[in-house]
Amino acid sequence: MKLKIRNINKIKTADIxxxxxxxxxxxxxxxxxxVGKLLFSMVKSQANAEFLNHQSKEEKLRKRVEELYKRANGCFSRYDDAKLAEILPLPISRFIAPLVELTDKEEIKRRLGKISSWIESKDISPRIKSLFSQDIDNISIALGDSKAADIASEVRVFTESEFMNKICSYKTKESKAKLEYDNPNSFLSLEFADDLINQVYFEGDDYLSDATYVESPLYLHILDTLLYAATYQEYQTRPMMTFRGMVPIHIKDLANKLHALQMVPSGKESQSEYGLSELMGGRFAFDKDSKVLKFFSERMGMELSPINIASGIKTFGMVQILLETQVIGNDKILIWDEPENHLHPQWQVTFAELLVKLAKRGIPVIISTHSPYFVQGIRYFSAKxxxxxxxxxYLAEEEEDSRLSVIHDVKDDLNQIFSKLAAPLNAIMNVDEARRNRN
Structure with a gap:
């Protein structure tokens, strides 16, 4: 597979x-x-669209229309505004049924335009107006009744959450991303304009069924909090959720996958071949009675809360859980952002070997790092x-003129990575010089 990026957020160009x-x-x-957030968004959008594509046009439209009705009913009163009942009649089926039957794009545009004009005439904040505009755009997309429309709708959801509506690079109007699969005739291509999805192109039936994005092993001891948190879209569609903490979709997605461990039958551990229990001195599992995540320490012969477990052990525990819940596999990519965080240099090397073993078993893995220990660990165990x-x-480097980054292929010259990562340490190695300058 290959990922091509042009003017997405911080990245000017990348071919990965x-x-x-x-x-x-x-x-x-x-x-x-x-890179990780974009890849996560693309994979999840296409996978979700495959599911949506099996739904009927009316089912997909109803979901979007209900969002519009909910927002309108929260902002306006049907008793005080007779126009509301005319524009958005009850029951909802009176609004949906005529739209489902329409095939004339101009007539669809005209009917939705009447709603837009009415909203524009109301004395409400620009932000609320923009949310109504998104609702109407989503209805228009659902009426397209195509896989491309489903992907576009999902892409909007993910990029809003992961990039907070700032996906195009600074001072850039148009951006592109293309994910090419192993079959050269299968790909997903996205084009953005003014931070909104503009065009979706896809070909073939190949696609990854899921993506998992990991930022921190510390999620294990705040799992209940993350499960209770809301995503950006939930905030927009459910006003009563505003008292909850907000997290990007990739964090909520990971929390749900970690929580799924309680559904794994005992004795179904699938991670023994990686030696994780031996490394950790135990394993993570949900207590049968309390339904709370615990670490069962074989060395100490007791149950411990994740908050009392070293961060390094939690890092390996994340892999244990992801393997046992089967959310990573040969068609489910694992994206790990700076896995060296919370790890002693020796455990960085050990964890590097674990990721190599996962990739060797056919699990696609992509990591970002700024640790020379970790890079050398990957290098050594890939050879082994x-x-x-x-x-x-690859090495990501910022250009001075544009302040954007270009991602270079450095497979044949890893010294570029080591020189870059070691430069800060080299600059402070000469302590005698520092003393002389002080004096």
């Missing part, structure tokens, strides 16, 4: 192979995380486990 284990190195704010051909290395 995803055919095994992919490493993107670079300094902070160099666009590494942008015969994965060098399918391990790719």
């Amino acid at each position: 192979k995803l055919d095994g284990l992919t490493v993107i190195a670079g300094a902070n704010s160099s666009g590494k995380s942008t 486990h015969d994965l060098e051909t399918f391990t790719n290395y």
